[in-house]
Amino acid sequence: xxxxxxxxxxxxxxxxxxxxxxxxxxxxxxxxxxxxxxxxxxxxxxxxxxxxxxxxxxxxxxxxxxxxxxxxxxxxxxxxxxxxxxxxxxxxxxxxxxxxxxxxxxxxxxxxxxxxxxxxxxxxxxxxxxxxxxxxxxxxxxxxxxxxxxxxxxxxxxxxxxxxxxxxxxxxxxxxxxxxxxxxxxxxxxxxxxxxxxxxxxxxxxxxxxxxxxxxxxxxxxxxxxxxxxxxxxxxxxxxxxxxxxxxxxxxxxxxxxxxxxxxxxxxxxxxxxxxxxxxxxxxxxxxxxxxxxxxxxxxxxxxxxxxxxxxxxxxxxxxxxxxxxxxxxxxxxxxxxxxxxxxxxxxxxxxxxxxxx
Numbered sequence: 001x002x003x004x005x006x007x008x009x010x011x012x013x014x015x016x017x018x019x020x021x022x023x024x025x026x027x028x029x030x031x032x033x034x035x036x037x038x039x040x041x042x043x044x045x046x047x048x049x050x051x052x053x054x055x056x057x058x059x060x061x062x063x064x065x066x067x068x069x070x071x072x073x074x075x076x077x078x079x080x081x082x083x084x085x086x087x088x089x090x091x092x093x094x095x096x097x098x099x100x101x102x103x104x105x106x107x108x109x110x111x112x113x114x115x116x117x118x119x120x121x122x123x124x125x126x127x128x129x130x131x132x133x134x135x136x137x138x139x140x141x142x143x144x145x146x147x148x149x150x151x152x153x154x155x156x157x158x159x160x161x162x163x164x165x166x167x168x169x170x171x172x173x174x175x176x177x178x179x180x181x182x183x184x185x186x187x188x189x190x191x192x193x194x195x196x197x198x199x200x201x202x203x204x205x206x207x208x209x210x211x212x213x214x215x216x217x218x219x220x221x222x223x224x225x226x227x228x229x230x231x232x233x234x235x236x237x238x239x240x241x242x243x244x245x246x247x248x249x250x251x252x253x254x255x256x257x258x259x260x261x262x263x264x265x266x267x268x269x270x271x272x273x274x275x276x277x278x279x280x281x282x283x284x285x286x287x288x289x290x291x292x293x294x295x296x297x298x299x300x301x302x303x304x305x306x307x308x309x310x311x312x313x314x315x316x317x318x319x320x321x322x323x324x325x326x327x328x329x330x331x332x333x334x335x336x337x338x339x340x341x342x343x344x345x346x347x348x349x350x351x352x353x354x355x356x357x358x
Contacts, residue, residue: 033060036086036278039077042067045140045295046089046286055285061278078103082272086279090136092127092264093336099135104268106133111280114287117308121328122264127335136266137283138305142323143260143331144178147235147243149225150250157256158186160232162206170210171224171233176349177334177342178261179204182234185258191332193341197348204352211356222247238302241318245300253322259330264305 040046042065052063066085068074071094078088078098090098098104109115115123115137122138129135146155155163161170161182172179181191183200194200212230215221218239224230226249235243237260240253267283269276285291292309295301296319303323304310313320337345 034275034278035062035064036275036282037084038063038065038087038089038282039074039085040065040067040089041069044089045301046087046282048295048299051285051291051295055282059278059281061275061281063282075101075103078270082270083274084272085270086273086275087282088268088270089139089265090268091334092125092136092138092266093334095136095266095268096127096130096336098268099130102271104135105271105273105276106135107137107269107283108280109134109137111277112137112284112287114284114289114306114308118287118305119307119325119328122305125264125333128266136268137287139265139267139286140302141262141264141305141328142237142302143255143262143327144173144182144234144236145260146254146256147233147240147251148254149231150252152231154252154254155232155256158182158258160256161186161234162203162210164209166210166232168210168212169231170207171213171215171221171230172207172211173234173236174214174216174353176346177337178234179349179352180345181261181332181334183348185261185332191261192335192337197344201348201352204348205355208356214353214356218242222249225249225251237322238300238319241322242300245318255324255327255330257330259332260327262328262331262333264333265302 038046047065056062068077071091074088074090075094075098078085118138122141123134125138128138148155160166180194180200183203184191184194186203187196187199189196189200213224215224221233221235221239222243226247235253237253240251243249243251267286269279273279287304287306287309289306289309289312292301292304292306293312296313297317301319303319307325310320310323310325
């Protein structure tokens with residue numbers, strides 16, 4: 001799945017050590033000391049050694065981790081291990097399900113000062129709230145959109161994927177949810193609940209003459225792009241930053257008029273958390289601009305939900321340039337998808353892939 005691959009790439013960037021971090025917005029010993037246990041993907045921001053050591057020195061709170069390898073596993077761990085976790089990182093698409101099962105407790109935003117500058121579009125995501133209460137603090141976000149080789153005409157619509165000018169020069173992300181989302185945008189529909197699935201299928205099939213590659217990992221994308229196998233692709237925003245910054249590839253990330261297919265991850269506190277005060281302190285730390293700048297510039301990170309943190313990046317930083325806040329107004333964020341609809345999306349993509357192979 002795309003999300004698993006996206007987070008696994010973070011492990012490749014976690015070797016750097018950063019010293020001297022200062023978080024002035026969090027008073028020393030402001031929250032209960034002790035230990036908190038965080039449930040997350042391995043290598044995804046919360047377990048950076050330099051960060052948890054600085055947090056412990058500042059607050060007296062020790063951070064330990066448990067990991068999951070899929071979001072369904074994350075939900076299972078919350079269900080079957082009450083009292084084991086103080087903080088969980090979960091995608092908005094799964095948050096509503098967790099809230100419906102009473103697996104999360106409401107967030108006391110008054111104890112998360114840095115949340116005051118979290119982007120309102122992200123805070124308003126309906127998957128993070130219920131009955132007027134917020135159950136997760138938006139943490140980081142990103143999107144899938146278009147990536148094109150530098151120097152080529154910048155496209156303004158996903159319709160370019162079917163443009164004859166790109167015959168045999170297009171790469172598609174081999175992910176059903178992403179592709180159905182793009183097909184929905186191409187046919188003017190809601191990415192989470194397109195009513196005309198035939199139109200989605202037709203839009204995706206129209207790309208066939210141009211499809212050169214179905215890619216599934218960032219490494220595969222980088223090698224194929226470097227070999228000039230394609231010029232235009234669906235790609236992850238964060239992946240484009242890493243491809244340009246680390247692999248020195250001439251790629252430009254473009255968000256067309258239809259907007260990106262977005263994701264946002266949040267920081268939630270399980271209902272049975274033994275140290276919710278410590279969890280609130282760590283949430284505040286995770287969205288602190290100073291932490292984020294270190295994480296993003298020294299190691300690599302998705303876009304921060306905190307507009308103050310994104311603005312604190314150097315003006316020419318690629319993460320800041322790719323993740324413009326105005327894109328949040330046009331991006332369609334993936335929500336929880338019922339099993340029957342997910343199966344329908346998978347069936348569409350299998351049909352389209354078979355058509356590409358004919």
